[in-house]
Amino acid sequence: MKLIARTFAGLEELLEKEITQLGGEKVKTHKRAVSFLGDQRLMYKVNMFSRVALDVLTPIAKFEAKNPEHLYKEIMKIKWDKYMSADATFFISTIVYSSVFTHSQFVALKTKDAIVDQFREEFDRRPDIDKSRPDLRITIRVNETKCEVLLNSSGAPLFKRGYRTKTGKAPLNEILAAGIILKTNWDKKTPFIDPMCGSGTIPIEAGMIARNIAPCLIRKDYGFQKWKDYDRRAFEDLMKEAEDQVVENRVVIKGFDQDLYVLGLAKRNLKNVPRLAGNITLEKADFFQSDKIFDKGILVFNPPYDRRIAIYDADEYYSKIGTHLKHTFDGYHAWILSGNWMALKHVGLKPTEKITLFNGAEECKLMHYTLYQGSKKRKSNRN
Template sequence: MANNFKMLAKTMHGFEDMLAKELTDLGAINVEKGVRSVTFEGDTGFMYKANLCLRTAIKILKPIRTFFVRSEQDLYDKVYRMEWERMMKVNQTFAVDATVNSDLFNHSKYISLKTKDAIVDRFRNILGKRPNVDIKYPDLRINIHIQRNQVTISLDSSGQSLHQRGYKTATNIAPINEVLAAGILLQSGWDGQSDFLDPMCGSGTLCIEAAMIACNIPANINRREFAFEKWADYDEELFEKIVESSLKKTREFHHKIYGYDKAPSAARKAADNVKNANLAEYITIEQKDFFASEKEGDEKLHMVFNPPYGQRLEIKEFEEFYRNIGDTLKNHYANTEAWFITADPEAVKNVGLRPSRKIKLYNGKLESRLYKYDIYAGSKKAKFKKPQS
């Protein structure tokens, strides 16, 4: 307990509840939801585990100093007094990200620059040399958050966004973000207890994330590195133990996962990404037009997909496209729980089915809805429920 410290996990709008549950299930203490974030406490090993295992987190930040400021000079002075030489070597690189919500300061890039100057000046005055800035691949990524006159300085333990899992080397137009895909699957209640189909699989992201959830595979097991691996206090032996322990908690999956795409190039890219994720034994990718397909067998099917829509892709006769989605589900996919996300509410009106649930999400900056359709066995007609908002 004495070695625990406070951390902050960033996430997407609407994912706070799921992330809080993930953290609690993983063993975090004092979990508290914020806006697009969740704070929690744990030790260094838990920080490693959070980066490795969390599916709906984008970043894991470790706050190292909080203080109040009255001016730009006050900010500079207080950043300057921090012992940065204990956190990085002069021959290492660093970068500063800033988020500002304050009447005192109105430009995040200027705050980043002021913070950078204070760090560089301290090194130059103490050691006679200065570290360089590397915005893309720094050895130390520093996060500064200003809320009114309160400043929080954090170290970014993740580095590149945690949606960059490491398995996706080939993408198509408008690929779905991996964190968004995992969140959609968790929102849909996917638990690996049935067959799964993404009928418009694109790069294969939903299939891959579905397999990782079903098998309880750590979300970021395929990443090449995390930022904390370059920290001065990085414990490689501890991290290896965390990885080994997490992999021991994987489980067998006794159903099938399918991905369809009518474009040969998309199917090839999806298959490559599945192979990169080491999940080829669980996922089958086929070049197939969903509108010309039929459900395999009578058992329950869990379907989740991200159809193209007007803001992201040009669709000719999109009304017919979405009408075909509804017709295919009604006529060929009995005993299916179907979910899809779209930012085009007009398109959904053409599906011809009444959704049993609607969940507000964001796909990038696009306000979207995740729709659920229950296609029951024994009838080609959908039985409807009153939508839940």
């Protein structure tokens, strides 16, 4: 069957690689999505093992609708009792780019009416709408008059891993955090430090990657488990596979923050992934007063950038970050994610790489700085 996994802009190549490794066929990259062919087991596996997929959809119908009544009739042609019972709950989300269907809510309403009317006609009762935890999530995509109906096999978005019960003011999305770490090509051996860790998302995702802990070992609730054709044995087999793939790794991962409250949240979140207790330590520290703990390491962090967390002077703040990196962390690689491009220029270091990513709808830059050790400096001075 055809499957579509969605992700954030900038993470498509990572998702394509994941799906290929998991066994997807005819894998093709699109904007914020990857399409592929696979069976039911693969659909389960991408949901359970992918670190950067937002959700996994499977198309069930394609048609052209020139007006709302035409849409209603086409939706009525789908045998909805194949996918849910009259006692089930459902929810409809829409993606509409059309001069014919100008209101996405109206598309959802006409779709809902068709589904409900079909059940009333055939069973004399109807499924109800549930926005929070429906049995079936339906997505309608409309591009002018071309329509596609898809089922969302994930349920809640896959960034809801299950470990993050509370967050600070501007939490980093778990999928983006995992994507950033994968973009760094971290070797999973070098000490890993987040000097502004907030509620701990980056260190926890780093730990899961280092130990090869699949997201499904924390989150165990997926939309496909409520489908009529749910295969419990296949799910349990994949859970065992995920358990068997966890590896021993004594790599050191450290998270620091000067805010005791958010650090407390981070420690609470870390407790929800007990396997990482031996890898991750979370401590109170001010980045600008910090010293180098290891000769070499990787720093990955998402400093405040004024729009998400207010800081007095963003340019000066980022200038201080650059100065401290330069004078303290020689021999390290530093990766900084920020949505304040102008402030990033004040870091004052030449980036080795610049990667465009999105934190929700907000465009950000992931900057890589190679902080050379003394031998490099001496060589530069001789030249």
